Amino acid sequence: MIISRYCINLINPFSITKTRINPLLKFTKFNLKTPKTLTPKPFSTIPKMGDPTRPIAVPIPAVESADRAELYRALESSLGSSFGSDPIVPTPRPLIIVISGPSGVGKDSVVNSLREKRENIHFVVTATSRAMRAGEVHGKDYFFMSKDEFLKLVENDELLEYALVYGDYKGIPKQQIRDYMAKGYDIVLRVDIQGAATLRKILGDSAVFVFLVAESESELVNRLINRKTESKESLLVRVATAKEELRQMKNFDYVVVNAEGKLESCVKTVESIIDAEKAKVWQRRAVV
Numbered sequence: 001m002i003i004s005r006y007c008i009n010l011i012n013p014f015s016i017t018k019t020r021i022n023p024l025l026k027f028t029k030f031n032l033k034t035p036k037t038l039t040p041k042p043f044s045t046i047p048k049m050g051d052p053t054r055p056i057a058v059p060i061p062a063v064e065s066a067d068r069a070e071l072y073r074a075l076e077s078s079l080g081s082s083f084g085s086d087p088i089v090p091t092p093r094p095l096i097i098v099i100s101g102p103s104g105v106g107k108d109s110v111v112n113s114l115r116e117k118r119e120n121i122h123f124v125v126t127a128t129s130r131a132m133r134a135g136e137v138h139g140k141d142y143f144f145m146s147k148d149e150f151l152k153l154v155e156n157d158e159l160l161e162y163a164l165v166y167g168d169y170k171g172i173p174k175q176q177i178r179d180y181m182a183k184g185y186d187i188v189l190r191v192d193i194q195g196a197a198t199l200r201k202i203l204g205d206s207a208v209f210v211f212l213v214a215e216s217e218s219e220l221v222n223r224l225i226n227r228k229t230e231s232k233e234s235l236l237v238r239v240a241t242a243k244e245e246l247r248q249m250k251n252f253d254y255v256v257v258n259a260e261g262k263l264e265s266c267v268k269t270v271e272s273i274i275d276a277e278k279a280k281v282w283q284r285r286a287v288v
């Protein structure tokens, strides 16, 4: 019984086959490239701030009695150079954050909360060939288009990755990411585990990959049941897939628990990850 791109063996429901569009990219293989920019360099000799044996050009006045400007000028003169007022740390590079995790773990909930809390993040709007549902808004929920229009984007290499999901195409437009990164925005991509594996192959370590988990399998299943959005067939597929997908955790940079009733704490941890990435000396350099 083929329900979607997820095919399930009814004798053993935990034996799952997934099909993704790009034949070069296998589900289980993540490409863990380490670009040079991420490699911390060994400490080099710290240059001396002036030679102490050199004669002092201007006598440095006593700290207790000197005028601040006079003391400042004397220090500059003694060192033979003026103190720069340029920022010591340049503006951090825009970051691509991939948020993923099994179905029902709370990806949408986390992303929606982040959207309310943080500025300067662009949440990528996916292109899809699926028909618009009631209440959905073009350009907000998805960029809706015909199959032909979608395949034109594929042909012109305008999608970062794409897949056939439940019979409809879904893909990430590259230009949207480029435009927002050029304006200094960080980029959040919310994708399923297979999408994350594909993105890892494309982006390597240039993006940060966050894996969301529930505190237990049982809690994850309860969450999907409580959501009441799935048919019994779809529920079975999602639960079976989720069990399989948990094994992919090792291919991510961070894992964050979204525990029952603790959504805000989970979002805080994701925010801390973004902050820590921004404070890295050797920053990721994503090019799309």
Ligand SMILES: Nc1ncnc2c1ncn2[C@@H]1O[C@H](COP(=O)(O)OP(=O)(O)OP(=O)(O)O)[C@@H](O)[C@H]1O
Pocket: 101, 102, 103, 104, 105, 106, 107, 108, 109, 110, 223, 224, 226, 227, 258, 259, 260, 261, 262, 263
């Ligand atoms: N910390 C939490 N505690 C309790 N319920 C939660 C928590 N986080 C999310 N939920 C609920 O769990 C359900 C699944 O969440 P959500 O739809 O965000 O998951 P998802 O990972 O985006 O799912 P899918 O991949 O199927 O789209 C929703 O009903 C949501 O309100």
